[in-house]
Amino acid sequence: MHHMSHAALPAAVVLATLVGAGGFGGHAQEYEVSTASRGVDLSGEWTPVREEDNTGNTELGDWVGIPMNEAARLRAMAWVASIQTLPEWQCRPHAVSYISRGPSQLRISKEVDPVSREVTAWHMEWLRSIDKAIYMDGRPHPSENAPHTWGGFSTGQWIGDMLRIHTTHIKEEYLKRDGVFHSDRISVNQFLIRRGNYLTFLLVEYDPVYLTEPLIRSTEYQLDAHQNIPPYPCNVVEEVDRPRGVVPHNLPGTQQYRDDVRDFANRYNIPWDVVTAGAETMYPEIQDRINAARAKP
Amino acid sequence: MRAVLLAAAGFGIALAAAHGRAQQPRGSIQEVDAVQELDVVPVHGNIYMIAGAGGNITVSAGKDGVFLVDSGIAGMSERVLDAARRLERQAQLKEPPIDLRFGAETRGTLQSSLNPIGPPKPIRYIVNTHFHADHTGGNEKLAKAGRTFTGGNVAGDIADAGQGASILAYENTLNHMSAPTGSQAPTPPAAWPTDTFHQDSMKLSHFFNGDAVQIIHAPDAHTDGDVIVYFRGSDVLVSGDIFQMTTYPFIDVANGGTINGIIDGCNRMLDIVIPEFRMEGGTMVVPGHGRLSDGADLAYYRDMLTIIRDRAQALIKQGQTLDQVKAAKITADYDPRWGVNNNTWSTERFVEAVYKTLAPKPGKR
16 A cells, blocks of 8 residues: 555645645635646546545445535435436536546646647546546636536646646536535535656535535546556437436435435444534544444443 | 506516526616626527526527527616627628629729628517516517518518517417507517417528527426527527526416426427537527526436426325425425525425426316
């Protein structure tokens, strides 16, 4: 686990930097911002090493570590995986809020102005996803009436050798693959730190609709010179034969709504009021509640 | 009847005011008019969305002139007209006139180089997606500033046939805006639709700015007169208030709106939508209010409404009353994003409308 020890240090530095800056959104002037031609070269083929909370293998009702509010929990309880068999749900990529949490390889390339040789944009492409541009040329974000995409609209700036990416105009999408959604009002800050052949990829997500606090997650990538992200075509098919207009969901009061979502809590003997505690589950003190509940006869 | 129409007009004005407040929280609608800027958002090709004038307005600007879907609130007409002219001018600059210099000794280059671009072409058509004043308030001024296509027998028989843009709508929209002879209409005759239809759809008889234009009736949705407009070449759908990105849909039950009609309208549009790649882009959808959207956004909206409808329907089947359904908070998981509470519309009234249009009518089993 050599890479994990490398991961801890930059993450701590980033967090200290962010806390010291007094927040993430709208405080660009507080950073010492370099010009677009500075920073480090991020381009290359990167393969995911692992992230810290097993996002890729989500279990039903596993909501710990997510600062979700009551509305988000109710929505997750009503969620049924079968909704993803609807034609409109097939072939969707993961949005920017989730894609770096999935087991997808990443290609980063740069767009260089042929005259000034400045990097005017970075491009990120994950397997099963879409090209995502990060503009470094100072262009503004679109108006609030502009469309939203899975990748959103991103601008970047260097903070020393750390690339800070600010993304808006993101579509509604899940934060975890068990019905925990964010809204289309989410904004995401990403922080990329390269240390030789390793890349730390930090996500800080703000959703005024479904999150009570920023959700912070990190992923590690390793450079892989033999990697080539293949094409990933997708066709919409009839996955389930159902009447037109049916949208799968759990009705309140049904067994699925009431009992099945407790699968994770029951399997790991975690109290239901801990699983549903939202932001509290991000902090170490939640262990005390778990232990106290388990200690009860 | 007159009272109903006046009430409808008042309702429409109130609705326009409410939408204005939603986009600009401070002040009355008049104050909003004074400070609000229009936001012109490119959609596809010659198609643009204008936000900030009440309901969203869709503009097709090109060689054939200007085609509008909806006209916003009356107080914003001048700005909308100015925006439409700018877009038309922009289209002309992008595609200058055909060069006719060749083959004629009389056609020198100097003449056209003095000013090769003519004045912006006028508004030719306005489609009203429904009758509410935040979508039809600009009809009178905008139509008057325009000039429709006419000629032949029509121009010969009717002297003023070419004056003003044509206003197209479903028949019920005209009924809501007009009144029987001898009665006071809620809107002036100059604002009324000039061409209506009462069947499933209407097709413009010719391409406009390269687009085939289809106007599709969505029965009993937001009102009883809703239409969806499809620009087939540019691949743009205009939903009217069947779909909006701001709040739960306003279901105008008093004027024929139903939750199932709205869901059907969304599904009708989803049948048309083809995404460009990975379920985004491709067919773009201009909602009645709020940001420009695509099929994925529309699908999320359809999903939400279907889920809420199903919850209400299940409780109604159990024999629960309206108060019980309200107490069940069937929208709680969507309220932080789509909830609304103003003088005209609220989440509570949305649930009421859902209930009323699903519950068996008295005397029926």
